Every structure is written in structure tokens, then in C-alpha cells.
Amino acid sequence: MIIREGTIADVEQMSAFLRELTASGKRVSPDSEEFVRSHYIEDVDKVRCSVADDGGFVLGFQSLKRAQAGNQWGVEPGWGIVGTHIRPSAARRGVGRTLFTATRNAAREAGLSHIDASIASTNAEALAYYEAIGFRTYRTPDGLICKRFDVLA
Numbered sequence: 001m002i003i004r005e006g007t008i009a010d011v012e013q014m015s016a017f018l019r020e021l022t023a024s025g026k027r028v029s030p031d032s033e034e035f036v037r038s039h040y041i042e043d044v045d046k047v048r049c050s051v052a053d054d055g056g057f058v059l060g061f062q063s064l065k066r067a068q069a070g071n072q073w074g075v076e077p078g079w080g081i082v083g084t085h086i087r088p089s090a091a092r093r094g095v096g097r098t099l100f101t102a103t104r105n106a107a108r109e110a111g112l113s114h115i116d117a118s119i120a121s122t123n124a125e126a127l128a129y130y131e132a133i134g135f136r137t138y139r140t141p142d143g144l145i146c147k148r149f150d151v152l153a
């Protein structure tokens, strides 16, 4: 498995496993190829969208964006916002943990001081994942648990 920057050529696979996550009740956001292209690969606020690639088979991806003023998640402007999406058949094999090494490096290079992960309070596996890689809870708006990673610590 290698970690590399996601490209337009990955969109089809990314969308396909996002649809699997939707079908299993683990995703509520859109999952179309158009959404993947505009919100992850070509998003204007993108810092990095890393994919885990196993011989051309995309195992998962992690998106890092820079929060803008008035963003819908209420994240401090200038912080990073992370999202992690692992192909169900590749879960719990260290893909997410490996992706975060690239994301953390990208955050440092971009000069981000903190990264926010806003997680549904019912999503036990994502809460456990972010806690395991060093995120800690700092606010709990309705239905969410927001965890913060201190990039420079």
C-alpha cells in the first residue's frame, strides 16, 4: 500500500465505496462521483486529499481542508477539517492510521495549528479511530462530538 495524492482517476472507486458506506448506514453525506470530484479532489479549500493505493485498488482516502470563515461546521477559521473514508473490506487494517501520517505532514506544511474532526455522536468506530490517532474532544454541539488534533504539539 502506498499513500499518494488523490486524482480525478480515483473518483470512480472513491464514489463506489462511499456508496457502500451509505448502504450500510455509515454515511449520510452525498456519495456521487460529482460530489467526490468537487468536495474532495478539486475543492477550493483542499489542503490534501490522500488515497491509500494497493496496486491501483483504492483502499480509502482522507481529506484535509482549511476551514473558512462561516463554515457550516462552526470550525475555527484557519484550522484544518479532516474526513476519513475507508473501503469497508479494508477496515481495521491500519489504513486510516497510515493515511493520517500523510495528513499530519500536510497540515504541518500548510501551517495549520489544529485539525477538527466532527463525528456523529453515535459513530463509535470513528470516535475510537480519532481518539487512537491523538484527537481529543473539545466541543459537543447537538448530535456531534468534535475532536481536535494539535498539529504543533
Ligand SMILES: CC(C)(COP(=O)(O)OP(=O)(O)OC[C@H]1O[C@@H](n2cnc3c(N)ncnc32)[C@H](O)[C@@H]1OP(=O)(O)O)[C@@H](O)C(=O)NCCC(=O)NCCS
Pocket (backbone or CB within 6 Å): 021, 026, 083, 084, 085, 086, 087, 090, 091, 092, 093, 094, 095, 096, 097, 098, 118, 119, 120, 123, 124, 125, 126, 128, 129, 130, 132, 133
Ligand atoms: C472509522 C474509520 C475511519 C477507521 O479507519 P480504519 O482504517 O478502519 O482504522 P485503523 O485500522 O487505522 O485503526 C486505527 C485505530 O483506530 C481504532 N479503531 C478503528 N476502527 C475501530 C473499530 N471499528 N472499533 C474500535 N476501534 C477502532 C483502533 O484503536 C485502531 O487501532 P488497532 O486496530 O491497533 O486497535 C473507518 O472504519 C471508516 O471509514 N468508517 C466509516 C466512515 C466513517 O465513519 N468515517 C468517519 C466519519 S467522521
